[in-house]
Amino acid sequence: xxxxxxxxxxxxxxxxxxxNTIDTVLKVxxxxxxxxxxxxxxxxxxxxxxxxxxxxxxxxxxxxARRQFKALLKSQTLASQTKQAAAxxxxxxxxVRRSGDDFDLNLIPSTGDDKLFYMQLKVKNHERFAQIxxxxxxxxxxxxxxxxxxxxxxxxxxxxxxxxxxxxxLDAFHDPEAEFFIK
Amino acid sequence: MSLxxxxxxxxxxxxxxxxITREDPDIRSVVCLNDSFQALPISNGYDQFVRRPTGIxxxxxxxxxxxxxxxxxxxxxxxxxxxxxLAHLLHDQDQFSPTNADITIWAxxxxxxxxxxxxxxxxxxxxxxxxxxxxxxxxxGRKVMILAAPENILELSDCVPKEWDVHGVATxxxxxxxxxxxxxxxxxxxxxxxxxxxEMEPNRIKKYLSATVIALVALVGVxxxxxxxxxxxxxxxxxxxxxxxxxxxxxxxxxNWVATNAFYFFEVFFLLRKSSQLERSLSITTLTLNQxxxxxxxxxxxxxxxxxxIVSAKNLSLVPKTGCPVTFNVKSKAKSDVRVWLAxxxxxxxxxxxxxMKHGADIKPGQQFVTPTVTINNQKTLLIAAISDRPDEAxxxxxxNLLLSDTFDIIELEVDRLTSTGVGVFQARWQPFxxxx
Numbered sequence: 001x002x003x004x005x006x007x008x009x010x011x012x013x014x015x016x017x018x019x020n021t022i023d024t025v026l027k028v029x030x031x032x033x034x035x036x037x038x039x040x041x042x043x044x045x046x047x048x049x050x051x052x053x054x055x056x057x058x059x060x061x062x063x064x065a066r067r068q069f070k071a072l073l074k075s076q077t078l079a080s081q082t083k084q085a086a087a088x089x090x091x092x093x094x095x096v097r098r099s100g101d102d103f104d105l106n107l108i109p110s111t112g113d114d115k116l117f118y119m120q121l122k123v124k125n126h127e128r129f130a131q132i133x134x135x136x137x138x139x140x141x142x143x144x145x146x147x148x149x150x151x152x153x154x155x156x157x158x159x160x161x162x163x164x165x166x167x168x169x170l171d172a173f174h175d176p177e178a179e180f181f182i183k
Numbered sequence: 184m185s186l187x188x189x190x191x192x193x194x195x196x197x198x199x200x201x202x203i204t205r206e207d208p209d210i211r212s213v214v215c216l217n218d219s220f221q222a223l224p225i226s227n228g229y230d231q232f233v234r235r236p237t238g239i240x241x242x243x244x245x246x247x248x249x250x251x252x253x254x255x256x257x258x259x260x261x262x263x264x265x266x267x268x269l270a271h272l273l274h275d276q277d278q279f280s281p282t283n284a285d286i287t288i289w290a291x292x293x294x295x296x297x298x299x300x301x302x303x304x305x306x307x308x309x310x311x312x313x314x315x316x317x318x319x320x321x322x323x324g325r326k327v328m329i330l331a332a333p334e335n336i337l338e339l340s341d342c343v344p345k346e347w348d349v350h351g352v353a354t355x356x357x358x359x360x361x362x363x364x365x366x367x368x369x370x371x372x373x374x375x376x377x378x379x380x381x382e383m384e385p386n387r388i389k390k391y392l393s394a395t396v397i398a399l400v401a402l403v404g405v406x407x408x409x410x411x412x413x414x415x416x417x418x419x420x421x422x423x424x425x426x427x428x429x430x431x432x433x434x435x436x437x438x439n440w441v442a443t444n445a446f447y448f449f450e451v452f453f454l455l456r457k458s459s460q461l462e463r464s465l466s467i468t469t470l471t472l473n474q475x476x477x478x479x480x481x482x483x484x485x486x487x488x489x490x491x492x493i494v495s496a497k498n499l500s501l502v503p504k505t506g507c508p509v510t511f512n513v514k515s516k517a518k519s520d521v522r523v524w525l526a527x528x529x530x531x532x533x534x535x536x537x538x539x540m541k542h543g544a545d546i547k548p549g550q551q552f553v554t555p556t557v558t559i560n561n562q563k564t565l566l567i568a569a570i571s572d573r574p575d576e577a578x579x580x581x582x583x584n585l586l587l588s589d590t591f592d593i594i595e596l597e598v599d600r601l602t603s604t605g606v607g608v609f610q611a612r613w614q615p616f617x618x619x620x
Contacts, residue, residue, distance in 0.1 A: 109273065112204040114251065116220060120210070126579045127541075152222060156425075157576065160211050162220045 040069050043148070044076050044183055046136070052148065069146065070142055072140055077181040079103055079125065079132045084176040085139040098173060098180075101125065102132060105180065107173055116164035119173070121182070123157040133157065135182035142172035142179075151182065185274045186326070188284030190313060191266035192291055194305050195455050196255035197313035200266065201281050203274045203619060206248040217252045224258050232264055232294075235414060236430045239296060240268065242410075242560070243367045245277050262303035265292035265330065269358060276364055287320040288362070289313055290330040298355035302332035309495045310342045330358055397558060408434055408442040412472070419454070422573035424604040431603070454605045461570045461607030464517040467525070469509045470553070475565040482507075506560025513544075514551035515570070521546060522575045525568040526586050538586050543575070570607040578606050 034057055059065045066082050074080070081100030096107040102125040110116040123132045133154040138161070140147050147168035151159045163170050172178040189200040201217050212230040214223045233240040234247045241247045251272070257263050269290055273279040291309055293301040321327050329336075329343060333351030343349060352358040356366040411434055418427040434446045471490040486507035494511070515521050524543040531537045540557040559566075569582045578601060585597035585608075601608050 032525070056448070080299055095207070106209070108207050108210050109248065110204065112202075118206075118210045118213075126575070126583070129580070153227075155227060160213070160222075162215070162222060164220060 025116055027171065028183065034061075035065055037068065037072070039071050040065075041076070044137075044139070045070075046140040048137070048150065055149060056146045056172075063118055066144060066146070067171060073181050077139075077183050078135050079123075079128070079182050081105065081180040083179060096173065100180070102128070103182070107170070117163050117170060118166065119161050119169070121151065121159045121161075123154065123156070129157065132182070135159070137183045138169070139183065140169055140172040140178055141181075142168070142175045142177070184278060184446040185285045185363070186280035186283055187269075187278055188287045188320075189204060189270040189273070189279070189290045190268050190287060190316065190320075191253070191257060191263045192289060192309035192313045193257055193260075193262075194308040195258075195312060195333070197289075197316045198253040198255040198257050198263075199281060199316075200270045200279075201252040201254055202250075203270060204250040204252075205246055205278065208249050210248045212247075212251075214251050214253060214257065214369045215258055217254055222444065223253070223256060225260075225263065228261065229263075229267065232267070233237050236426050236433060239294060239298065240271050242269075244271060245246040251422065260303070261293045262309075264290045264294040265300055265358065266290040267463075268294050268355065269330070269362065272359065272364060272367075273362070275367075278364060282324055286328055286362075287315045287317065287325045288328045288330060289317060290358075291330045292330070292352075294355060300332045300354060300358065301332040306331065306335045306338045307342065310339060314342075317347070329363070329375040330361060375492070395456060405440050408439075408445060411442070415446075415565050419573070421604060422577055422604070423580045424573065424577035427604050428600065431514045445614075450603055454603055457605040458602040458607050461517060461521070461572070462609050463607070464515055464521075465518060465523065465568060465570050465607065465609055467566070467568065467611075468492060468514075468608070469494060470512055471509050502559055502562065502564075506558040508556050508558045510556050511566075512551055513546075513554065513568070515546045515548060517572065518548055518572070519572045521569060521570050521572050522547070523552075523570045524575065524579065524582050525554060525566070526582075527559065528567060528586060529560075530563045534589075536587060536589050541586070543579075564612065566609075566611045569601055570609070571605065573605070578604065581606075 030033045035058055039055065040059070059106060079102035081098065081103060084098065094109050096103040098107075102123070104122045104124055106120040106122065108118045108120065111119065121138065122134075123129055125132060135154060136151055138149050138151050145168065147159055149163070149167075149169050152161060153159065172180075191198045192202060211226070212227045212233040215221060215231050216223060227250070231237045233249060235241045238247075240249070250468070251270070266288070269288060270279055277588065289310075291303055291306065292302060294299060299551060305375040317327050327347045329347055329349045330352055331339065333353055336349060336351035339349065341356065350358070359366045411430055415427055415430050418424070418430060431446055431450065434442050437443075469489045469492050471486050482503045482505050485503050486509075489502075489507055489509060511525060513523055513525055515523065522543065522545050524541070526541040527539050529537045529539050540555060542552075542554040544552040546552060567585060569578070569583075569585075571578060573584075581597050581600045585594065586603070588594040588597055598608050
């Protein structure tokens with residue numbers, strides 16, 4: 001009787017081992033870097049978190065995610081500045097302007113020796129002035145890479161942010177192919 | 184010459200002013216937390232404190248944009264104004280040095296547009312948060328000076344050591360005097376107790392008469408708001424029409440007879456005249472779809488007659504009840520490039536204004552543009568146009584308000600805003616066609 005019990009236990013353990021092996025083989029590993037639509041929408045609509053830039057980098061490195069994010073961004077954006085026909089224009093005072101239908105972007109270097117730039121967003125679309133003035137985030141896509149920066153309150157149609165040299169938004173400013181979105 | 188270091192207290196921190204940078208006039212002045220390049224929430228208030236017409240730093244020093252870096256957050260209130268203002272004055276006179284200072288100044292107070300220092304709240308909490316830092320500054324061999332409104336100094340009397348140099352200052356030039364620096368020219372404000380009265384002159388009639396004439400001329404000369412007029416011309420030229428309105432209102436509020444009259448003439452003979460000239464330079468004609476005489480019905484014939492009709496306040500066309508689809512040909516006879524906005528307003532069922540067409544364009548002298556088609560059909564249809572040789576960023580908002588206005592008072596206000604800043608406004612209304620038996 002005891003021999004039969006041992007055999008049954010061994011057979012049971014073998015069955016459990018086989019079951020575990022099958023589960024392990026068949027289990028589809030979950031992509032740890034996967035970003036769902038809900039996450040993408042949260043990055044666009046808010047609330048913003050510290051990990052958003054990291055997630056934007058992950059989105060930028062994934063072709064499908066990039067397309068999906070851009071489509072979502074276009075559907076949610078308050079206004080955008082599409083690709084430029086030519087590079088941005090520079091004035092004698094060193095200011096650089098990037099013009100669009102809904103808003104202009106002006107880049108003004110600080111006079112201090114600290115590689116700081118002031119970027120001003122000036123709302124141009126008077127018919128949607130109030131609506132556009134509610135924008136809180138500036139997104140940019142340049143060379144397939146997304147970046148974002150929070151916008152301070154738009155007062156009298158102008159919002160001003162400070163960016164250091166080397167910031168991706170600054171590089172995108174000089175790229176005629178870059179597209180800017182505000183939300 | 185002594186070098187100074189500025190500390191601006193808050194109820195949570197003692198913020199040291201670390202640097203002042205003169206920036207491009209096109210940027211908005213900003214207060215940054217050191218090394219973060221993050222604008223602090225008081226930045227908007229600081230920009231208004233710096234920039235004309237509300238700001239005093241540009242009035243004092245002539246520059247309109249700065250960046251200030253501070254060592255700790257300053258997040259709300261206006262008590263930073265005295266400290267920031269003194270820092271600007273010291274910086275302008277090369278006596279501001281946070282690293283090599285001989286004197287540490289602790290300053291709190293609001294500064295009004297007349298350079299008067301006003302008392303602030305929570306003075307006891309502010310001195311408590313700064314106390315250790317000030318003691319450390321004193322131990323480092325720096326003289327400590329405390330500056331605040333006289334009312335605040337009374338509250339501080341028990342909280343500060345006797346060795347500290349404490350000054351109650353009612354005006355900015357009293358604060359400058361305490362620091363041993365000069366207030367910029369033309370901005371010296373006198374305290375009531377420093378005003379002296381002149382003695383009586385001998386009573387000879389001729390002398391009195393000439394003295395009266397001289398006094399009158401001097402009175403007009405002294406009270407003439409040269410700076411405000413110069414600024415107003417500049418605002419108008421630069422298209423800063425909101426700033427222009429604010430400057431005009433500021434002068435009106437001062438109730439200075441000479442200044443008020445000077446601005447009255449400025450408004451009537453320059454701005455309103457310009458508005459009127461621009462309005463007259465606008466030529467609006469109607470174009471209809473049926474322009475030939477083969478029109479079938481009476482209505483078509485009436486509508487066809489509208490084609491080429493000049494729209495003016497005196498020459499209104501008659502329109503049938505069913506309405507006429509028209510476009511407007513808008514031409515500018517102005518001598519310079521202008522921006523024109525034209526809108527047609529109807530009324531919805533509630534009687535509220537309903538914009539059925541709005542169209543605008545930048546046009547050069549002699550150029551013209553044609554609007555989309557719109558149906559004008561009764562006496563409720565109103566055409567409104569505005570024209571200006573300045574960018575419409577400042578005035579398009581007023582024009583939009585005018586389109587939405589449903590009471591006479593608001594209409595009058597918006598038209599006044601536009602015309603009193605030199606923008607031409609044109610309005611026309613069509614009358615219904617009444618068939619006679």
